[in-house]
Amino acid sequence: MNSQQEYIKEYQGILARGDISCPQRDEHARKKDQRGRLKALLLERLRDYQGDVFRFMVSDIAVPFTNNQGDNYIRMTEVQQKISGCFRSIQGAEMFCLI
Template identity: 55%
Template sequence: MKIENIDVDSAIGSVKKLLEKERDLSPSLKAALEVLLLLVAMLLNRTTLNSKNSSKPPSSDPNREKSSRKGEIADAGGRLPATDADPWRQRYRRLLEEADSECPPPDESPREEGKRGRLKRSKARNLLERLRHFEHDVLRFMDVEYVPFTNNQGENDLRMTKVQQKISGCFRSMEGAKIFCRVRSYLSTCRKQGMSATEALALLFQGKNPAFMDTEEAQF
């Protein structure tokens, strides 16, 4: 598969060969990198899907006009059929099993009598356990057509709340927090609809709704 004249499959193959030859990497880090390569391969596999070889609707095919109601699904990339998703899921689990043997949990035997709590784990072990315990969430993009491959958009939407917390600290009242979130939500939604913050605020002070809020789809 090529993207902008770059042979992606060849590039991934080269990285895998380098990982096999690399002797300085720890087994746990090597296993984590293999999982990341697997996720990249899953994403690339989705980019080749269309209405002829998957369950994606014809409206999501390249060079075909998409209705705005389906925009979210089209942007997310659709989903994989069960026959294609299951092999990827099994491969994902096999990689985690290999990582588990190379990065086992800490030994509980030397624990002091009466001492409770979770034993400290390495960063690689913590990542491995999270990838296993939250498998359904990590691979949700394969099964739900409107779920994107990453959660970048969600992190971006939450970023300004964290910036507010760092600069001004916590809010003095729940009402103030709700007002802040309402304003941020309005501006974020307008930006996703192609409207600048200046235009959105101008309409707000004029007592008008943006055009996309007056459509039937906005009431759906």
């Protein structure tokens, strides 16, 4: 068994132990006056989005763990828009982007 399969097997074992200690909620077990959707527990999200969890760890190691770099690329533009509201012309926006 390769390391990727070992990680997946261990992850699924952790989720199984989580199911034992925290059983799934019954959708009908809500208070009488409670409306809307029940909040998803972390365990449910980890199970539902297992592919996303492993995307950066096992399947494609080129995918970064966070999007911090993308946030850094647009930060100054967002700050400028927050302060002045908008660019007054396309030329001003282009000059800002050159800087």
